[in-house]
Structures are given as structure tokens and as C-alpha cells.
Amino acid sequence: xxxxxxxxxxxxxxxxxxMPTVTVEAERIRDACLFARDEMGFDMCVDVVAADYxxxxxxxxxxxxGTATGRDINAPMSQGFQHQPEVKPxxxxxxxxxxxxxxxxxxxxxxxxxxxxxAVQSVVSVWPTCDWHERExxxxxxxxxxxxxxxxRLLMPDDWEGHPLRKDYPxxxxxxxxxxxx
Amino acid sequence: xxxxxxxxxxxRWPLVGEAPYEGSRIPGRVPTILDVPxxxxxxxxxxxxxxxxxxxxxxxxxxxxxxxxxxxxxGLSAVIGYLHTxxxxxxxxxxxxxCVTYPERIDYVGYQNNELVFVLAVEKLLELEVPEKAVxxxxxxxxxxxxxxxxxxxxxxxxxxxAISMFWYCFREREMILDLFELVTxxxxxxxxxxxxxxxxxxxxxxxxxxxxxVEWFPQALDDYLTLLDRNQIWMERTQGIGVMSxxxxxxxxxxxxxxxxxxxxxxxxxxxxxxxYDQVDFRVPVYPEGDVYARYRVRMDEMAExxxxxxxxxxxxxxMEGLPWIADDRKVVLPPREELHTSMESLIHHFKIVTEGxxxxxxxxxxxxxxxxxxxxxxxxxxxxxxxxxxxFRSPSFVxxxxxxxxxxxxxxxxxxxxxxxLDAVMGDTDR
Numbered sequence: 001x002x003x004x005x006x007x008x009x010x011x012x013x014x015x016x017x018x019m020p021t022v023t024v025e026a027e028r029i030r031d032a033c034l035f036a037r038d039e040m041g042f043d044m045c046v047d048v049v050a051a052d053y054x055x056x057x058x059x060x061x062x063x064x065x066g067t068a069t070g071r072d073i074n075a076p077m078s079q080g081f082q083h084q085p086e087v088k089p090x091x092x093x094x095x096x097x098x099x100x101x102x103x104x105x106x107x108x109x110x111x112x113x114x115x116x117x118x119a120v121q122s123v124v125s126v127w128p129t130c131d132w133h134e135r136e137x138x139x140x141x142x143x144x145x146x147x148x149x150x151x152x153r154l155l156m157p158d159d160w161e162g163h164p165l166r167k168d169y170p171x172x173x174x175x176x177x178x179x180x181x182x
Numbered sequence: 183x184x185x186x187x188x189x190x191x192x193x194r195w196p197l198v199g200e201a202p203y204e205g206s207r208i209p210g211r212v213p214t215i216l217d218v219p220x221x222x223x224x225x226x227x228x229x230x231x232x233x234x235x236x237x238x239x240x241x242x243x244x245x246x247x248x249x250x251x252x253x254x255x256x257g258l259s260a261v262i263g264y265l266h267t268x269x270x271x272x273x274x275x276x277x278x279x280x281c282v283t284y285p286e287r288i289d290y291v292g293y294q295n296n297e298l299v300f301v302l303a304v305e306k307l308l309e310l311e312v313p314e315k316a317v318x319x320x321x322x323x324x325x326x327x328x329x330x331x332x333x334x335x336x337x338x339x340x341x342x343x344x345a346i347s348m349f350w351y352c353f354r355e356r357e358m359i360l361d362l363f364e365l366v367t368x369x370x371x372x373x374x375x376x377x378x379x380x381x382x383x384x385x386x387x388x389x390x391x392x393x394x395x396x397v398e399w400f401p402q403a404l405d406d407y408l409t410l411l412d413r414n415q416i417w418m419e420r421t422q423g424i425g426v427m428s429x430x431x432x433x434x435x436x437x438x439x440x441x442x443x444x445x446x447x448x449x450x451x452x453x454x455x456x457x458x459x460y461d462q463v464d465f466r467v468p469v470y471p472e473g474d475v476y477a478r479y480r481v482r483m484d485e486m487a488e489x490x491x492x493x494x495x496x497x498x499x500x501x502x503m504e505g506l507p508w509i510a511d512d513r514k515v516v517l518p519p520r521e522e523l524h525t526s527m528e529s530l531i532h533h534f535k536i537v538t539e540g541x542x543x544x545x546x547x548x549x550x551x552x553x554x555x556x557x558x559x560x561x562x563x564x565x566x567x568x569x570x571x572x573x574x575x576f577r578s579p580s581f582v583x584x585x586x587x588x589x590x591x592x593x594x595x596x597x598x599x600x601x602x603x604x605x606l607d608a609v610m611g612d613t614d615r
Contacts, residue, residue, distance in 0.1 A: 016546070016547070016548070017306055017307075017309070017546070017548060018306060018548045018549050018550060019549065021547075043433050044433055044436055045436060046436060046438070046551070046558055046560060046577055047549070047560055047562065047575070047577040049562050049575040049577075051547075051564050051572070051573040051575075052573070053572075056566060056572070057566065085545050085566045085567055086545065095547075095549075095562070097549050097560070097562070097577070099558075101433065101447065101449055103454075104454070104455075105451065105454040105455035107549075107551075109549065124213065127434060127436065128208050128213030128214075128434050128435055128585075129213075129434065129435050129436030129582060129585060131212060131213045131214045131585065132214060132581065132582075132584075132585050136581075140270075149211055149212045150212040150214075150215065153263075154262065154263060155262065155263040155266040155614055155615075156263065156266065157263075164268060164271055165270060165271055165573075169271075171271065171275060
């Protein structure tokens with residue numbers, strides 16, 4: 001029986017309250033997913049989700065209103081944290097939540113870390129369901145998935161600028177649409 | 183599990199332009215786009231039409247780009263995003279207790295279940311115990327909501343295939359459920375009744391007898407539906423053998439819930455990974471092997487009967503819990519009782535702090551999944567230790583269900599497309615978030 005230590009590009013395992021998190025290198029993520037599917041028996045990929053950790057642990061970045069330098073109605077946050085959150089290795093985490101359809105419903109979170117502009121291998125060839133999941137994360141978070149057969153915006157309009165779920169994307173700062181049509 | 187393990191081991195899909203494995207109906211090049219076959223590519227008889235976004239039978243604003251050869255669907259791709267409202271981004275700017283209102287608006291038909299998954303995720307990070315009464319009441323409302331959601335599915339998909347009377351019957355019972363929700367929460371939909379720690383209010387007097395009336399009535403109503411549809415010749419011909427999805431295809435496409443069970447895969451998170459108190463109630467998981475529209479309809483019909491049984495068991499339990507607490511007694515998270523505010527300074531301070539600043543949730547990331555009416559509804563939550571979520575993401579079953587449209591619509595006629603899309607039971611709010 002294989003263990004996660006044998007996974008291609010294996011970095012670390014961490015137990016969690018919901019499921020273990022297995023970190024792998026971004027260059028080997030497709031091999032790691034193949035390993036998870038064929039050796040570890042995780043037949044279903046339920047979700048692909050990216051998170052942006054820009055400004056993680058700084059005062060009041062999450063939830064500002066207006067632009068980054070604009071007014072800060074987030075005063076309660078500026079009281080700071082009781083302790084400094086754990087430092088993250090890179091800016092973006094990409095988590096693949098896997099599920100095995102067998103007794104006990106075992107789950108695992110395959111996680112990989114990239115910086116802005118770094119590409120991640122697409123796993124559409126491992127699980128077809130990742131097609132839209134990856135397109136959504138590309139659209140909203142700006143993660144380029146290398147080898148994706150149809151990497152286009154999914155939820156936002158095709159001509160949208162920027163990636164809305166990034167932490168440096170200002171709320172209320174979108175360009176005025178339709179102004180040229182007036 | 184209906185799929186043999188050796189079947190799963192041989193899956194390899196390394197080449198672009200090939201189906202994932204032999205016998206699969208998933209399109210080759212892009213799994214969510216059905217390309218026009220090569221021999222028809224230059225044909226003048228292939229006609230491309232827009233189906234939606236404002237077509238009533240797309241259940242909202244779904245746009246399908248369909249290539250037709252005569253009446254045959256030869257190419258298909260789905261375009262979504264017309265209802266994208268940025269809930270996930272908005273929630274990053276709200277304190278947790280304010281966030282609770284958002285998930286229910288994501289899936290506006292299965293609202294109670296979506297509310298539950300968010301509340302469960304926050305409670306998991308807080309490691310908060312929820313009182314037993316709240317657990318059972320949550321289960322009761324979620325099952326009522328499941329019936330409500332399946333009724334909407336049944337009414338609308340029958341309506342689309344011409345059976346308009348089904349719509350009136352289904353909405354009659356749906357109305358009863360909404361009245362029950364109004365009785366408990368004051369709201370017919372989007373109740374915001376689940377609170378981090380338990381329920382927002384105690385169960386009001388008079389709810390149990392009213393709910394019992396519904397539980398006793400509903401099996402008859404279900405019989406009526408079955409009489410109208412189940413062996414109805416027109417209904418059977420419009421649904422049987424249409425929109426077929428095999429078990430391995432459904433797994434590869436990440437399908438969950440009724441769509442997966444209609445493809446012969448015996449999988450229900452309520453049984454496999456019990457949350458709330460689902461391990462203490464008795465229910466059956468309906469599975470049909472055909473994988474067609476009719477099977478998806480049958481699964482939902484059976485599930486309504488099972489949900490009704492669960493509601494009955496919840497009622498039996500809850501009636502004996504009169505006077506027990508309905509929310510956890512954790513003053514750092516839960517608002518103090520209203521009457522204490524007039525007499526206790528500490529309560530007033532806690533109330534003020536929770537309402538203005540919000541409660542802080544320990545640092546960490548968590549993914550919680552439940553079986554919503556549409557399948558696995560998941561919430562991925564990252565907290566940095568502050569009072570607002572750092573990142574919230576919802577794994578919506580409708581989003582995944584629509585990925586299967588080209589697979590199911592392969593080889594159908596354009597009229598069947600309506601039946602296929604209806605049977606996948608996607609809610610566009612849930613798809614686009």
C-alpha cells in the first residue's frame with residue numbers, strides 16, 4: 001500500500017480537523033493527482049480552490065472599502081491580532097479537495113503554492129470535472145493553468161480586467177461599464 | 183459503491199482529443215464542450231442557435247450554444263456567469279455573523295442547506311459544541327427544505343415537458359412548507375435561522391402540530407404525483423433513455439447527489455459521512471442504475487418520501503426536548519439573551535462587542551461538505567484569526583452538474599435538451615455565485 005510520502009513532488013503532510021493536507025510541488029501537481037487517483041484511490045475531485053494570501057497577517061487588509069489607500073472603515077481590525085498568523089510560503093495556495101467513494105468517505109486536501117504569474121499544471125486530464133473549476137480560479141484569482149484545453153474566463157465577462165478575488169482588487173473600484181455607449 | 187475497483191484502475195486520459203476511457207460519453211477535447219463531428223464541420227446544414235440566457239426552461243440565466251443538424255444536437259457548450267454576484271468577495275468584508283445571510287442567497291432553492299454548510303464550517307474552526315435540540319431542528323428544517331427543493335424541480339421540469347398541472351400540485355405542497363418556515367423563522371425563504379452555535383430563536387409554540395399535519399398529509403400528495411406521472415406514457419417517452427450518464431462518467435465529472443445516484447452509484451454523504459444526527463435516523467438511499475432523465479426523476483421522488491420519514495423522526499425527538507437550550511452557551515460567540523441586557527453589564531458589553539466587532543475565529547482552513555438537495559455542497563473557509571473570513575469558497579453542486587450537460591445531451595434531439603437540463607436540477611444562483 002502506498003503512502004503519501006511516495007507521492008511525486010511530496011513536501012509535507014499536516015493533519016487537520018477536517019482532513020489531512022498534503023503539500024506538493026507545483027511542478028509535479030499533475031503527477032501527484034494521478035498518484036492520488038490511481039494509487040491512493042481518490043476517485044473524485046470535488047473542488048479546486050485558490051486563496052490569495054497577499055497582506056496575510058498585516059493590519060486590516062481583508063475587508064477594506066474603497067481603494068487600498070482610501071478610507072479605512074475597518075477600525076476594529078486595526079487593533080491587530082492576538083498572535084501573528086503563520087507565515088505562508090508563497091502568495092497563492094491552490095487546494096484540490098479529493099474524495100474517495102468508499103467506506104468512511106476519506107478525504108484529502110492536495111495543496112500547492114505559487115507566486116503571482118507562476119503557472120500550475122492543469123489536471124483536467126486526470127479529472128474532467130476540473131475543467132470549470134480551473135477556469136473559475138483562473139478567472140477570479142488569475143492562476144494560469146498550464147495545459148488546460150480551454151482556459152478562458154468563466155464567470156466574469158470576457159473583456160473583464162483584473163481578477164476580482166485577489167486581495168489587491170479594490171471593492172468599488174471597477175471601471176464604469178457602458179460609458180462609451182452613452 | 184456500484185463501480186468495481188478494477189474498472190477504476192484502468193482509467194487513463196493522457197491525450198488531448200480522446201475520451202477519458204473506453205465507452206465514455208464525455209467529450210474528448212474539452213470535457214465541457216461537445217464539438218461538431220469532423221464530417222459535419224463544413225456542412226451547411228449545421229445550424230447554430232442560442233438557447234437562453236433568457237429562455238424560461240433554463241431555470242434562470244443559462245445560455246447554451248447548440249449546434250443542430252436537423253433536430254439532432256451535434257454540438258453544445260454551456261455559458262454561465264450571468265448571475266455572478268461576487269458573494270465570495272463580499273463575504274470577505276463582512277463579520278461572520280453577518281455572512282450567514284449570504285450562503286442562502288447563493289442557492290436560493292436549497293437555502294437552508296447552504297446556510298447549514300457555512301455555519302458548520304465556522305463551528306468547526308471554533309470547535310463549538312452545538313446543543314442537541316439545535317442539531318435535530320437543523321436536520322428537520324434541512325429535510326423540509328430538501329422536499330421543497332425537489333418539489334420545485336418536479337413542478338418545473340414537468341411543466342417544461344407540458345404537464346402543467348404538476349406545477350400547481352407541487353407548488354401547493356411547497357406553499358405548505360414555506361408556511362412552516364414562516365411559522366418558525368418569520369421568513370418564507372432565506373430564513374437566517376441557523377446561527378453559529380445553534381438556532382437564532384427557540385422553536386415557537388404551535389410548530390410541532392402544524393408540522394405533523396404536513397408530515398401526515400405529504401405521502402398522499404406524493405401518491406398523487408406518482409399517479410399523474412410515474413406510468414404516464416408521455417412522461418416516460420420523454421424521459422426514459424434520454425440524457426444518459428454512466429456511473430464512471432458521473433464520477434469523472436464529479437457529479438454528486440441525485441444525479442450520481444441516478445447513475446447507479448450508491449453514495450449519500452448523509453450516510454457515508456454523517457453530520458448533524460443523520461447516524462441516529464433511519465432512512466433509505468434510493469439508487470437507480472439507468473442514468474437517464476427518468477432515473478433522476480425517480481431518485482428525487484423517493485428522496486422526498488425518505489425526507490418525510492426523517493422529518494417525522496425529528497419531530498418525535500424534538501417534542502421531548504421542550505425547554506432545553508437551543509444555542510450554545512459561549513458568550514464570546516453567541517449573543518447573550520435579550521432580557522439580560524437590562525440587568526447585566528457584562529452581557530451588554532458582550533452584545534456590543536459581538537455586534538460591532540464580531541467574534542474572532544481561530545486561524546486555520548477547513549472544508550465542510552453536506553448533502554444538499556443537489557448533491558455535495560461544500561464550504562472552504564480560511565480564517566486569519568480575525569472577525570472576518572479571509573477566504574470563503576462554496577463548492578456548488580449545480581456548477582458541477584452543468585458540466586455534465588454536453589455528456590448528457592450527446593445524441594439527443596433539441597426538444598430533449600429541455601428535459602436533460604431540467605433533470606440535472608441546476609440552480610443558476612448556485613452555479614454562478
